[in-house]
Amino acid sequence: MRGWPVPPPKNPTKNKEDFRREREEKANWLIKQGYLKVGRIKEAMLKVAREDFIPPLYRDYAYLEVPLPLPGKEATISCPHSYPLFYEPLGLDKGHKFLEVGLGSGYGTALAREIVGPDGLVVSVEIDPLTFDFAKKNLENAGYHDIVLEKGDGGLGYPRMSPYDRICITAACIDIPPPLVEQLRSGGRLISPVLEQGVQNLVLLEKSEEGIKRRVICEVLYVLLRGTYGGL
Numbered sequence: 001m002r003g004w005p006v007p008p009p010k011n012p013t014k015n016k017e018d019f020r021r022e023r024e025e026k027a028n029w030l031i032k033q034g035y036l037k038v039g040r041i042k043e044a045m046l047k048v049a050r051e052d053f054i055p056p057l058y059r060d061y062a063y064l065e066v067p068l069p070l071p072g073k074e075a076t077i078s079c080p081h082s083y084p085l086f087y088e089p090l091g092l093d094k095g096h097k098f099l100e101v102g103l104g105s106g107y108g109t110a111l112a113r114e115i116v117g118p119d120g121l122v123v124s125v126e127i128d129p130l131t132f133d134f135a136k137k138n139l140e141n142a143g144y145h146d147i148v149l150e151k152g153d154g155g156l157g158y159p160r161m162s163p164y165d166r167i168c169i170t171a172a173c174i175d176i177p178p179p180l181v182e183q184l185r186s187g188g189r190l191i192s193p194v195l196e197q198g199v200q201n202l203v204l205l206e207k208s209e210e211g212i213k214r215r216v217i218c219e220v221l222y223v224l225l226r227g228t229y230g231g232l
């Protein structure tokens with residue numbers, strides 16, 4: 001979270017209606033800024049209550065464009081704009097089998113569950129046990145009981161359910177972990193922040209029979225990947 005200002009912890013004061021209004025305003029802002037274009041992703045962002053995935057002392061800041069701290073070592077819930085920023089180029093859509101590396105709060109996972117719909121599947125892996133327990137509780141409280149949640153090193157993927165149509169890594173890596181590229185279906189896409197020459201680039205991979213196409217989308221700032229492929 002280096003580089004991002006963290007607002008001071010405080011007791012929550014906002015009610016459900018305040019948050020509902022802020023959620024709607026945020027979706028409209030994301031549309032105006034050009035982050036949010038896809039109807040299915042907009043519907044998911046309007047439906048999932050982001051505040052329910054944030055620790056009480058930071059809850060009032062739910063719709064600010066800052067990452068907020070979570071239980072665990074360096075875990076954060078990413079800024080609201082990060083989700084369309086990742087999911088739109090990824091082309092996440094209904095029916096997809098989706099693997100997320102870095103469950104965090106569970107918010108992005110809930111959005112993905114809404115986007116892929118009943119014919120899709122969401123699998124998410126989190127390396128930090130405290131963060132994992134926090135997200136699991138958030139998802140259960142929010143009524144999501146059919147997401148495959150795994151505690152472990154997501155750099156190794158989750159081969160049992162592979163291949164995946166889409167993979168999203170929510171922490172920055174030096175190189176995209178090879179097991180994840182292997183577990184991506186031909187025709188599939190993977191998105192990840194990658195540390196290159198002192199900056200983090202958001203990188204999109206497209207896998208096909210001809211090989212892998214790679215495209216940089218923009219510069220980003222994420223917590224670093226841990227585990228086998230963490231490297232730092």
Ligand SMILES: C[S@@+](CC[C@H](N)C(=O)[O-])C[C@H]1O[C@@H](n2cnc3c(N)ncnc32)[C@H](O)[C@@H]1O
Nearest residue numbers: 075077102104105108126127153154225226227
């Ligand atoms: C930016 S946060 C994820 C935010 C999440 N998308 C959300 O909506 O709250 C990145 C997460 O990746 C986790 N992480 C880091 N390295 C990991 C690894 N090798 N496997 C699984 N999770 C990892 C961190 O513990 C952290 O929870």
